[in-house]
Amino acid sequence: MIKHKSEIRFIFYASSIFICYFIFAMLQEKITRGKYDGEKFTCALSLVLVQCVVNYIFAKILMFWQHEKDTTRTLYYFSSSLTYLLAMVCSIMALQWINYPTQVVGKAAKPIPVMILGVLIGRKQYPLKKYLFVFLIVIGIVMFMYKDQEKVLNDDTQGMGIGEILLLMSLTMDGLTGAVQERIKSESSPSAYSMMLNTNMWSSIISAIGVLLSGEIFKFVTFVTQHPEIIVYLVAFALTGALGQLFIFYMVSEFGPLPCSVVTTTRKFFTVLASVIIFGNVLFTRQWIGATLVFSGLFLDIFYSKSSPSKKTTNK
Numbered sequence: 591m592i593k594h595k596s597e598i599r600f601i602f603y604a605s606s607i608f609i610c611y612f613i614f615a616m617l618q619e620k621i622t623r624g625k626y627d628g629e630k631f632t633c634a635l636s637l638v639l640v641q642c643v644v645n646y647i648f649a650k651i652l653m654f655w656q657h658e659k660d661t662t663r664t665l666y667y668f669s670s671s672l673t674y675l676l677a678m679v680c681s682i683m684a685l686q687w688i689n690y691p692t693q694v695v696g697k698a699a700k701p702i703p704v705m706i707l708g709v710l711i712g713r714k715q716y717p718l719k720k721y722l723f724v725f726l727i728v729i730g731i732v733m734f735m736y737k738d739q740e741k742v743l744n745d746d747t748q749g750m751g752i753g754e755i756l757l758l759m760s761l762t763m764d765g766l767t768g769a770v771q772e773r774i775k776s777e778s779s780p781s782a783y784s785m786m787l788n789t790n791m792w793s794s795i796i797s798a799i800g801v802l803l804s805g806e807i808f809k810f811v812t813f814v815t816q817h818p819e820i821i822v823y824l825v826a827f828a829l830t831g832a833l834g835q836l837f838i839f840y841m842v843s844e845f846g847p848l849p850c851s852v853v854t855t856t857r858k859f860f861t862v863l864a865s866v867i868i869f870g871n872v873l874f875t876r877q878w879i880g881a882t883l884v885f886s887g888l889f890l891d892i893f894y895s896k897s898s899p900s901k902k903t904t905n906k
Contacts, residue, residue, distance in 0.1 A: 596844075603841040604853045608860070610834035615690065615861045616868065617827040622685040626817040634682040636810035637824070638675060639797040642790045644828035648836055649787035660788065662778040670770040671792030677763035680756045687753030690865040691873060691881070694858050695734045696757040698884045699727055701891055703765025723891040730883030733876055782839050859885050 621631055631637075684693055701724055705716060774780065780788075801807040814821060841853065862881060866873055873881070 600841075600845055603837050603844075606837040607834055607841065607853055608857050610830045610837065611854075611857050612861060612864060614827060614830040614834055615694075616864065617823050617830065618682070619685065619690040619865060621820065621823050621827060622682060623689070626813075626820060629813070629817070630686065631813060631820065632686065633801075633806050633810040633813060634679050635797055635800050635804070635806055637682055637827075638678045639794065639801055640824055640828050641678070641831050642675070642793040642797055644832045645835060646787065646790035646794050648832040649783060649790055652783045652836070652839070653787050656781070656783060658781055658784055660778065660780045660784045662774050662780050662784075662788070666770055666774050666777075667788045668792050668796075670767050670774065671789050672796055673763045673766040673770065674789060675793045675796055677760045677767060680760035680763065684753045684756035684760065688757070691862040691877075692734070692753070693757065694862050694865075695881050695884050696731065696754070697760065697764075698858060698888055699731045699761055700764045700768075701888070702728060703761045704768040707765040707769045719894055720891070723887045723894065726887035726890070727884050730880045730885075730887060733880030733883065786835065786839065 621637065622634075624631070681693060681697060684696075688696075705720070705724055709716070771785070774785070801810065814824075838854065859881070
């Protein structure tokens with residue numbers, strides 16, 4: 591009976607993550623790549639600010655019943671929030687030049703900078719299998735990102751290369767975020783809820799300062815005033831993102847990181863398919879093979895990462 595209830599909760603959490611992030615992904619592409627009376631939404635930092643504020647509110651609600659003392663140094667939270675924020679901004683800005691499937695597959699290369707910076711900064715050592723899985727992801731990314739010369743000449747998005755550079759910057763920031771978060775975990779081990787609360791709090795503060803100093807807040811208000819229909823998309827975008835995070839934390843706390851990683855990785859693949867069908871983002875056969883290699887490398891890395899700690903424990 592208990593096992594049956596556990597399976598029902600797993601299905602509920604997995605379905606909720608799929609639904610929330612599916613809608614979230616479609617709204618992100620709609621907001622950033624859609625046209626409103628011929629005008630595009632380019633306020634990436636304001637969009638991130640909205641998302642971080644709503645995430646912070648959700649985390650605050652979650653922490654209402656928690657009485658945890660977090661001893662993590664403020665500098666660590668500030669650093670991880672800054673790099674996390676820059677990663678999101680670069681990722682959203684990239685959608686002005688590349689389609690959503692390219693962004694999803696590109697962001698799936700996150701283990702690469704995490705590994706490189708782990709070796710350079712954290713002085714970590716990885717087994718050969720880990721390098722092979724990441725190499726598989728790299729091959730897949732190269733196959734997916736490579737543009738045929740004929741397509742480049744005929745493509746109307748001639749800002750070619752800008753989207754890919756922004757993706758690379760986003761991945762670098764992801765790697766730095768991972769390195770700082772590893773240090774946070776090793777030194778103070780705060781709960782996932784506390785990390786979510788503090789990260790989004792500092793991200794909200796930094797992004798708020800950014801939109802004020804850059805003057806983007808005025809551009810954002812003007813755009814929303816002229817095109818009020820986007821408000822519905824912005825609210826739904828922020829709420830689905832926060833709900834998705836909430837269900838991810840529930841799944842991690844009850845079933846562990848492995849099932850959650852499998853669910854979120856599978857969700858990304860189906861999001862690519864949905865984007866192709868709904869928004870007409872046509873992919874070449876080579877790109878489908880590349881996407882398959884990327885997600886295969888991710889799944890292998892997930893399962894291997896889960897099995898390796900148990901081996902270390904046995905040796906000890």
